[in-house]
Amino acid sequence: ETNYFSDFICDYLDESPELESLYHRFPTIENFKLQIEDKSKNYNHQFRNVLVNALMKGYGDLRLSSPxxxxxxxIKNENTFTVTTGHQxxxxTGPLYFLYKIISTINLTKQLKEAYPEYNFVPVYWMASEDHDFEEINYFNFKGKKIQWNxxxxxxVGHFNTKGLEDVFEVIAAEFGAGNNAEQLKIWFEKAYLKHDNLADATRYLANELFGKYGLVILDADDKDLxxxxxxxxxxxxxxQTAFTNVSETNTKLEELGLKVQVNPREINLFYIKDGLRERxxxxxxxYSVLESDIEWNKDDLLKxxxxxxxxxxxxxxxxxxxxEVILPNLCYIGGGGELIYWLQLKSNFExxxxxFPILLLRNSVLIKTKKQAEKLDKLNISDKDLFLDRNSFINKKVRKISNIDIDFSEQIKHLEQQFDNLHQLAEQTDKSFxxxxKAQEVKQTKGLKHLEKRLLKAQKRKLADEIERCTDLQEQLFPNESLQERNTNFSEFYLEYGDDLISVLMKHLEPLNGQFTIITI
Structure with missing residues (x-):
């Protein structure tokens, strides 16, 4: 209903029969019991100690919460399983949905513990430290401004030195202003990015500060032992070249179903990383060779x-x-729509x-309204569903609602169509050449009516400009750049206002297995 999710994802949520072969189990609380049984038999439990050692080594001297x-x-125990989300x-933290992914993950582990108390469930945030697309991650938006690190x-990117972020800190310190919550944000930014040498360590520190008390475990799998x-x-x-063969076959099936493929496999789906180099x-x-370098091997040397x-x-x-899924005793991956689509391309390679293959769960999506915004929406008689309309439809609907003139020509157009049906029959019976x-006259007159409707709407918009402007300003606040708030706004905007209550309110309201778009008024 929001019109912000692809048909592919909506079909998955509807458990469309044509997608059944692409996933192992649908995310229901009952299906997790079967997933536990599968993973218990299929996971190499000897990996657990290696995993725990790598986690502790990664945290270094960070202060860890008791949870x-x-x-x-x-994780050392064979009756412990993970629920994982990953993010760049x-x-x-970038856009708000970073928080929603992690909170969905933490809340699902709580739900699973209630349903299956004989097992333990650990929430894991997998840091995408081996990604290379710096342009995607080097900024965040704050009150309409882009705060960027060049x-x-x-x-x-996990290896990137944090040098140069002192300049960014000066900018954000001025933007955040004064006050207790502003000071906390500044402390987090300074300690994360100015007190750590690389981006992976900085991100781990920040995620640990935000979610450590909820027991979140942060994993950087860019590790020799793992x-x-x-x-x-x-x-x-x-x-x-197993992935190329299997995923290519799945992609062909998806294209035959008219579904958009998210990723295409290479013949070899591995990069080589060393000293600032990350190439195929x-x-x-x-x-065997590494692109953009003089590194090459024969088969034996490569394996060595x-x-x-x-x-x-x-x-x-x-x-x-x-x-x-090889290194974690994992049951479920929680991701956004784009992520889930590429996961749905991969099952044959896992087999x-x-x-x-893990259970795949779409993360919670959230729209946060302040009480003040909620009151204004109520006064202007704007429903939650109205907010999700595109800007033009939103304005037109509002104009029709508040106008004392009914500018809706659908009845007149319907009447015109009936008149021309009669004329078509008359021409059929007399002279078909007419x-x-x-038909030309019907098209002309229908087009004329629609044009007149548009002009009258435009005139009403001018007349009602003040009220329409208040409505569109509110929609723009909640849907910046006519996109979802969660894909644009940084958590700091809300943290300035609400402090720690922001995360505790989200923890209270996000239900990972709900499958609904959540709207919260704080």
């Missing part, structure tokens, strides 16, 4: 290098989900590797 420490320790290392560094666990799958990818590995006539330096091999968007002329 997070407990959750990390629980956006500057100061850097010429290349390679995996990559070593994934070596068998990387060998298969390098030598047999390619194979030509038995020789992989065994010696697994941390230099990095999965791309096709292989990253497989890596995640070929003998890895259990049919074209009758």
């Amino acid at each position: 997070t420490l407990t959750n990390i320790d629980l 290392l956006n500057l100061f 850097s010429s560094q290349t390679g995996a 990559k070593r666990l994934f070596v068998p799958q990387m060998i298969s990818e390098l030598l047999e 590995i390619v194979e030509v006539d038995g020789k 290098h992989l065994e010696e330096f697994p941390e230099r091999f990095s999965p791309n968007v096709i292989m990253r989900p497989l890596y995640q 070929s590797q003998g890895i259990t 049919l074209g002329a009758v």
Whole structure:
């Protein structure tokens, strides 16, 4: 109903039969019991200690909450499973949906513990530290302004040095202003980005500050010991190009269904990362090389290098989900619409590797209104559904609602169509050569009526300009740049006003298995 989600995702939520082959189980509380049984049999429980050691090493000297420490320790047990979300290392968390992903994940683990008390469930945030698209993550929006970090560094963004963020801190300190909540935001930014050497450590610090007390476990899988666990799958990818074959077949099926494919596989879906380099590995006539470099191997040398330096091999968007499910005792992945679509392309590759495909859950979507905004909407008689209309439809609906003149010509157009039906029949019975002329006249008169309706609406808009402006201003506040608030606005705008209450209110209201768009008034 919101018109902000693709047909593909809506079909998935409706459990459309044509998509059934693309996922393992639909996200219902009952299906998690079966998923637990599957993952128990299919997961290499010896990986648990390696995972725990990597987590603790990654946290370094960060202060961990008691719930997070407990959750990390629980991962050692065979009756503990994870629920995971992943996100890029956006500057100061980026858009609001960073929060919604993590809160959906935390709340689902609580729900699962209530349903299955004999098991433990740990919420995991997988940091996309090996991504390379810096332009996507180097800014955040604050009250209509773009706060941006410019850097010429290349390679995996998690390795990026935080040098240069002092300038950004000066800008945000001025923007946030004074007050307790503003000071807290400044402390978080300063400690995250000015006291840590790289973007991965900075992001881990910030996510831990925001969600550590809720037991969130933060994983940077750009780790030698964890990559070593994934070596068998990387060998298969390098030598047999398994993902390319399987995902290409799935993509063909999707295209036949008229569904848009999100990602296309390469012959080899691994990058090579080292010293600012992050480039694709390619194979030509038995020789393996790294693009944009002079690095190359024969097959034996490549396998030897992989065994010696697994941390230099990095999965791309096709292989990253497989890596995640190999190293984690994971039951469910929570993501946005775009993410879920590419996950739905990957099941056949999981099956070929003998890895259990996780349950896929669309993250919660939220619109936050202030009480003041809610009161204004009420006074202007604007419903929640109205807010989701595109700007033009929103204005036209409002003009018709508040106008004392009924500017809706649908009845007149319907009447005109009936008149021309009679004329068509008359021409049919007398002289068929007149049919074209009758049709041309019908098109002309219908077009004339619609044009007149538009002109009258325009005149009414001018007459009612003040009220329409108040309405559109409100819609623009809640849907900045005519897009969803959660895809634009940074959490800091609301934190300035509400402080810690922001996250506690979201925790209270977000129901991960609900499948509805949540509207919250704070």
